Amino acid sequence: MEKGQLLYDGKAKQVYATDKPDEVIMHYKDDATAGDGAKHEQFSGKGVLNHTISGIIFDMLKEAGIKTHLIEKLNDRDDLVKKVKIFPLEVIVRNITTGSFCRRTGCPEGLVLDEPIFEISYKNDEYHDPLINEDHAVAMKLCTREEYATIKQETLKINELLKQFFLAFNLKLVDFKIEFGKTEDGEILLADEISPDSCRLWDVDTNKKYDKDVFRQSTGDLIETYKAVLARMQKK
Ligand code: TYD
Numbered sequence: 001m002e003k004g005q006l007l008y009d010g011k012a013k014q015v016y017a018t019d020k021p022d023e024v025i026m027h028y029k030d031d032a033t034a035g036d037g038a039k040h041e042q043f044s045g046k047g048v049l050n051h052t053i054s055g056i057i058f059d060m061l062k063e064a065g066i067k068t069h070l071i072e073k074l075n076d077r078d079d080l081v082k083k084v085k086i087f088p089l090e091v092i093v094r095n096i097t098t099g100s101f102c103r104r105t106g107c108p109e110g111l112v113l114d115e116p117i118f119e120i121s122y123k124n125d126e127y128h129d130p131l132i133n134e135d136h137a138v139a140m141k142l143c144t145r146e147e148y149a150t151i152k153q154e155t156l157k158i159n160e161l162l163k164q165f166f167l168a169f170n171l172k173l174v175d176f177k178i179e180f181g182k183t184e185d186g187e188i189l190l191a192d193e194i195s196p197d198s199c200r201l202w203d204v205d206t207n208k209k210y211d212k213d214v215f216r217q218s219t220g221d222l223i224e225t226y227k228a229v230l231a232r233m234q235k236k
Helices: 046-063 099-105 134-139 145-167 222-234
Strands: 006-009 013-017 023-028 031-034 039-042 070-073 078-082 089-096 112-122 171-182 188-191 199-203
Touching: 023 046, 046 070, 046 078, 046 145, 046 222, 089 145, 112 134, 112 145, 134 145, 145 171, 145 188, 145 199
Parallel strands: none
Antiparallel strands: 006 013, 013 023, 023 078, 031 039, 070 078, 089 112, 089 171, 171 188, 171 199
């Protein structure tokens, strides 16, 4: 499958057209950004690591019955995926409090929640991805009420699957962000990626961070951290 026209050039990924109108190629770059783009660096090999990690996770989710955009891996940085229109929503689940939730509410860090918190933000750089609720999303026509219900239901299922998955590698799933898209036929699919860029993962015994917080907070080596996550996932 040849890469066609560049359709989208994002912070960490690019999307290219293919010769099929309903399929595109998603390419993983080496860039990392944080703090609303205030921090931006390149890490040689990051794209390959995230592509590998995300691929393993998407395969696991597919096996468990989650519908995703992934068709096949093409090489160590490129996936062939179904073309979808991405809902302009950052869909977030929190199992343990940290990050923007604590900054916004004053809630203490590290509280283990009795039930997961489901959150959505409106993807809009100009307005810094504001936190919104279901009524806002429906009023702004970002999704319908039915689509919101599907997204929430799928996301909570994905949370349970991911929690179990990471626990097997002695990692706690603290929180994560996912994105959904819609095909021409109206099918809602999990899209984008799931990697240490978009999840917070803490070691079960030590609470050591195995995710992009090492870059956000300059507390560790991003590549070594992501390699350690992959090594745990490959050790069985
Ligand atoms: P959150 O605590 O809302 O944001 P911040 O990183 O500013 O503290 O993040 C919750 C989870 O979602 C965390 O695992 C990081 C992930 N996330 C992204 O991957 N991209 C984003 O744009 C946002 C806002 C969060």
